[in-house]
Amino acid sequence: MSDTLDIMENITYDELQEGDSATYERTLTEDVLVLFAAVSGDVNPVHLDPEYAAGTEYRERIAHGMWSGSLVSAALATVMPGPGSIYREQNLTxxxxxxxGDTLTVNLKxxxxxxxxxxxxxxxxRNQNGxxxxxxExxxxxxxxxxxxxxxxxxRIIIEY
Structure with missing residues (x-):
């Protein structure tokens, strides 16, 4: 294990300029899906039950929509503007x-x-296929x-299924 810590540095209001952009990336694993269900309380079977999900239009389990929304929050809090920022409002479609298995990339501008x-x-x-x-916004x-x-x-959190 490295002795160096990961450091987060913000971008202040004065430093930010129109057109500035940043990205943040995460992959949806089984553990992430189950933890998001546990934390949010959203146990819709389309997220957790493979048999149920197979009978839906998706044909397989899918992520909670707000998981992608939470990645936007993470990008704002850790990348741009970063630590010290306050998330006030969001519209999301x-x-x-x-x-x-999808890897989502949040693009902020x-x-x-x-x-x-x-x-x-x-x-x-966007997912790994664009x-x-x-x-x-x-x-x-x-x-x-x-x-x-x-x-x-x-x-470290251990999940028992």
Whole structure:
């Protein structure tokens, strides 16, 4: 194990410019799907029951739509603007389902800046094939002060099926 910690550094309101962009990527694994169901309480069988899901239009289990929404939140909180930002508002349209094994990439782009450190960002979520999963716009209060902080380490969670 490395002695160096992962460091997260924000992008302040003054540093952000229209057109700035950033990406964030995550893969939907079995553990992620089950943990999201447990944390959210959304145990819809289309997410968790292979037999049930086989009888739906999707023919297999799919991710919770808000899992892709939560990736937008993660991108805003950790990448751009990053630590110290406050997520204020989101509109999000789901275009298609994400499936187990899909790697989703959140693409953020600064649309405009407004008073009181408000920043509007477009949010485009795509799978590994470039297919659009979700699209929307976020409103964030960008940090005024520069921060460079260690990325918190999450505890290992063991799931029993």
């Amino acid at each position: 789901f275009k298609q389902a994400a499936r187990l 600064v649309i405009r800046k407004a008073r009181m450190n408000l920043v509007f960002l477009s949010c485009d979520v 297919e659009q999963i979700a699209i929307g 976020a409103k964030v209060i960008a940090p005024a002060k520069k921060l460079s902080v260690p990325k918190p380490r999450l505890p």
